[in-house]
Amino acid sequence: MSGSAVAPARGREAAAGALRRVAVVVAAVAVLAAAWELYAALGPVDGAGVGGVRLLPRADERSMPHLGTVLATLGEPEVAVPGARTVGQAVLAGAWTTLRLALAGWALGALVGAALAVAMQRLRLLEDGLLPWVVLSQTVPIIALAPVVAGWGGVLSVGPIAWTPASSVVVISAFLAFCPVAVGLLRGLQAPSALTEELFTSYAASWRQQLLRLRLPASLPFVVPALRLAAAQAVVGAIVAEISTGTRGGIGRLIIEYSQQATSSPARVHAAVWGAAALGLLVAGLITLADVALRRSRGTSGGPA
């Protein structure tokens, strides 16, 4: 087989490609950091504008703290009490809380999205009736939705578990995450050619067999990007939901608290935003890792086993 001879070369190429991508990302971050520092050093301290409309942002220490200052803030204690946790620890703890909520929201959203996609694939009528609403649902502003969901607290309970602010965050996060999964998986389930569908009909395969052996495997290339998009949406949803429902403990709440301290320690809110960004990257990275593992087990990227 020529494939087995090609496989190691392909592996080397893939490794080199991965290395190149990492280098590009590092370079992009470096360029961004340099641009930030350059503007902070050389930009007009009070900003600049025409006729009272500010076009260039302020470059003072409060608006654009040096990156070094933000890094140093991470090591500072949060409050001036002996034994208080540092800002860095607070950001980590907040990110961890939000990560768990976002992952729960992502899983719930993916589940609901997948169920909708399978139902829509099964029944054409459902697709025609439901798909526009799925897409339209994403135009509802979270800020408007959040108080409604938060209002379920004390009214609603799932079995013995009472509705907590965290439940609201999960639901809002899921509300953002389900749409890409529903749309992406539906496209994937519809991906098999008419010919392979005919083949399964000739085998007198049941709908369930066709779903498990044909449609789901064929949908994987569509589902992975959809899940990644959903993960990013879930993180954004969780942070915005924390802010608009006032849920404590997460990175969203931390951003609000630190922005209120902007006068005394302006670098803190930046540290919290860094935490939020790192969270998004982490979640996207997790999905990519899962994708790589999945591809390896399917053998679509390498040679024959």
Added chain:
Amino acid sequence: MSSSTAVPAAPMVAVRALTQRFATAAGPVTALDGVDLTIERGRFVSLIGPSGCGKSTLLRVVGDLVTPTSGEVLVGGKTAAQARRDQDYGIAFQSAGLLEWRTVARNVELPLELHGVGRRERRARALDLLELVGLGDVAGARPSQLSGGMQQRVAIARALAESPSLLLMDEPFGALDEMTRERLQDELLRVAAAAGTTVLFVTHSIPEAVYLSDRVVVMSARPGRVAAVVDVDLPRGAGTDVREAPEFFARVTDVREALRGAPVRTGASA
């Protein structure tokens, strides 16, 4: 069960007064109009005709992939639907239609897997079939690593997985180069003869139809009808000897003239 027991005396395929209409944007189209076709067991029958003559539709009606508007279709004495449920036929199309995420062997196993054959048994059967089509050494490869001709052989192996008594083939060699095509034709004849399989074969190629078949059914278009039947009596799978024999060219001429609408002299020659 009485319904799933084939009647041994019944012809493999019996189509009577078959009419097929499709609703299209441009109005109803009659794809097949009063078609009769009988195929005895063990025969190799080709359908040939211009595009739109309904030859692929006829094959799909026999395979119960299309429900006829009117008429009767019996496969081995059963209804076409029952024959499909009983897996009495295997099918192969112009495009191999392999599942890219499965290895070659697992593609051949697919129909067996769907019908609950045990893992070890179906693996053994798949390897036997791959051996039969000369692909024993690529069982673990992915379809994307194979050439078009190899993929088509995998598709044929898959069609044979359930040891069907009938093989339905819709231009299976249409996308292959001439050399590969001729080699696969001989392979198909060998495999079908060894298993005593009846074959219904749709093609665009006159020499292919003549070389492979006991009988060539020539169809005309709009509406699709059987225009002529040319019986061929040449040694099966004799390769170059047959392809260059005068009798071969005589039958090719017969089919060509039948396609043009000229009256056919033969038909009684078999």
